[in-house]
Amino acid sequence: MAFPQPPRSPDHRPDPSVTAAVRRRDQGRRRVGRATRWAVVAAVAGTAALGAGYAHAIPGASAQSSTTTAPVGGSGSSSTRGTSGRLHAPAQAPGTTSQAPQTNSGAS
Numbered sequence: 001m002a003f004p005q006p007p008r009s010p011d012h013r014p015d016p017s018v019t020a021a022v023r024r025r026d027q028g029r030r031r032v033g034r035a036t037r038w039a040v041v042a043a044v045a046g047t048a049a050l051g052a053g054y055a056h057a058i059p060g061a062s063a064q065s066s067t068t069t070a071p072v073g074g075s076g077s078s079s080t081r082g083t084s085g086r087l088h089a090p091a092q093a094p095g096t097t098s099q100a101p102q103t104n105s106g107a108s
Helices: 016-057
Strands: none
Touching: none
C-alpha cells in the first residue's frame, strides 16, 4: 500500500522532521499489523485446542461404539442412559395422560 509523499520544502527537498515522523508512523503500522496477525494465529490455535479438548471430554464422542441397550428401571420407567454413558431411546414411547398440566414458576 503506497502512502502519500511527505510535503516538500520550496526547494523540493523533503522536510527532515516530516520524513522522520512518516518513518515512525510506518514502523508503528508494521508493528501493529504483526501483533494483530500473531493475535489471530493464537486465537485460532486456542480455539482448535479447546475444541479438541471439549470433544474429547464429551461422553460418547470417542471412536469406540457401544451396542448396549438401555436398562429398564424397576418402577416401570425406562432409563435413557446406557452403561457407556450414551443416550439411548427409551424402551417405551411416552403416551398421553389424563392428568392436568402442572407448572412451577419457582417464585415463593
